[in-house]
Amino acid sequence: MKTRNNKAWFLVLPVILVVAFTALLPLMTVANYAIQDVFNPQSRIFVGMKWFYQITNDQLIISAFKRSFQFSIQALLIQIPLGIAIARIMPKSGWRASAALVAVSVPLIIPWNVIGSTWLIFSRSDIGLGGFLLNKLFNFDFTSDPKDGWGLILTVDVWHWTPLVVLLVYAGLRSIPQAYYQAAAIDGASSFAIFRYVELPKLRRVLLIAVLLRFMDSFMIYTEPFVITGGGPGDATTFASILLTNIAVGQFDVGRAGAYSLIFFIVIQIMSFLFYTVLTLQDREEVTKTK
Amino acid sequence: MFNWMVWTLPVAIVFIGVLVLIIGMTIWGHYSPPKIHKGFLGITTDRGDRVYISYISFAFFMICWIAFVEGALYVGVGLGIALAAVILKWG
Known part of the structure; x- marks a missing residue:
């Protein structure tokens, strides 16, 4: 070597x-x-270790962690397939490609608080356009129904961050040489076969980055629930970071907050390491074979 | 200057230990490059990977110990170090 x-x-x-x-x-x-x-x-x-004993036996904190995991998994399950689907149907060249890229990136350049405020007003069932309509149709009210609050935060996260997945996947797709597509066309491969055996393996690296970034950001989501629901209704959207901020800045209990942060940090470390290992497993095998 | 960081001896020891570990691994890696092998973890690792894995495994094990056993902290530390050593050697 x-x-x-x-x-x-x-x-x-x-x-x-x-x-x-x-x-x-x-x-x-x-x-x-x-x-x-x-x-x-x-x-x-x-x-x-007093704070650690308190933290690990606190039901509020444990349920907040569970909620964060659940939210991250749902966000990934929606955003990654949706991002790939949008990137695949986007125009490949010319002014249309530029226009589509700009349109897709708009949510990424808006400050997070502004996104929260915009969606807050949009979703209110008394004055918001979307909220009023949904309220008439499905009795939607995110300030009183926990399911609606959860769905709203998930929708905002999908709206805000799917573009990131789209941009990454789009860049990955553009870097695949045309020869692969030509070979697939000669073999008479179906559109699904091209996606499964040409595009998906080539996209593995960008998907690794996308999954890692999206997992960590959605696991640590703070601004959107803070601005829109404030952790409510009840504690339906009190994610781990919201609760952490309440303990650290609200109650100024820095000892408990410190222990909480360290546990949070280790959980993030382990999850990122697992994702990274699983997604680079094939590369590692190849490294050993060449020896 | 660092008064705001409210230093304690245990935390100082841990962070200096990590620093020494990283520098030591770098120097060691320079003089004898790490070899890749595949142990019971089922993934190919070099010794740096195993140090990292055993480190976070130890931390996670200690959190679980504190959460579920509630007491006998030194027994937990001993078991955690044993776990880390097993990963280092055969992982």
């Missing part, structure tokens, strides 16, 4: 410096909070 020049890793140092201030130092602080009862930097008490 060709030996790689690992000196390029030094070029990563500036990023590490930036990440140190935006992620590592806060993470260290959170880890310190998690094992103390902090009133202020001068008066604090070491409490050991």
Whole structure:
């Protein structure tokens, strides 16, 4: 095997410096909070694992985590197939392709709070266009019916983030050489066979990125439920991050919030690692074969 | 300067340990490049992968221990380290 020049890793140092201030130092602080009862930097008490015992036996927190998982899985199941479907029917070249790309990207460039406010007004059953109509047809009211609240947040997330999947998949599709399609046409392959045996294997890498990004973002979803439902009705949309913010900023209970954040962090780490491993399994097999 | 981070000794030890681990693995990897092998985890890993896997496995095991056993923390730490060692050696 060709030996790689690992000196390029030094070029990563500036990023590490930036990440140190935006992620590592806060993470260290959170880890310190998690094992103390902090009133202020001068008066604090070491409490050991107390917060972890409280967190792992708190039904509110456990159900919030379950809700987040459920939401992420639903979001992935809708957004990935929908994104692939839209990317496949988008125009391939010319001004139509540019127009379609711009149209698709619009939700991505709108600030998150604005998206929340827009959907909040749009969905209100008294003054919102969509909400009023749905209310007349199906008795839709996201402020009182937990199912409607959940469905609304899921819809907003799909509207907001499917474009990201579309853009990634579209870029992936454009990078497949025409020769593959010509070979498939010579063999008389059906449209589904082309998708299954040509496009899907070539898309594996972009889908890996799409699934990872979408899982993490939907698992940590905060802005949309905060702006639209505030975690309600009841606690139907109180996702893990909403509850975390309530504990950390609302109750200012930084010790519990610190322990909670560390557990949250490990769950994200494990899920990302599992996705990454499963989706790169084939590459790893190939690496071993060449040895 | 770092007063706002409310440092405690255990956390300092953990983070310095991680730092030493990463630097140590880098130097070790420079002098003897890691070999890829396939153990009971069913995926091909080099030793860096196994260090990471055993690290997060240990953390997750400790959370489960705290959640379900509630007590005997040092027994849990011992079992967790044993689990990490098994993954490191045969994973």
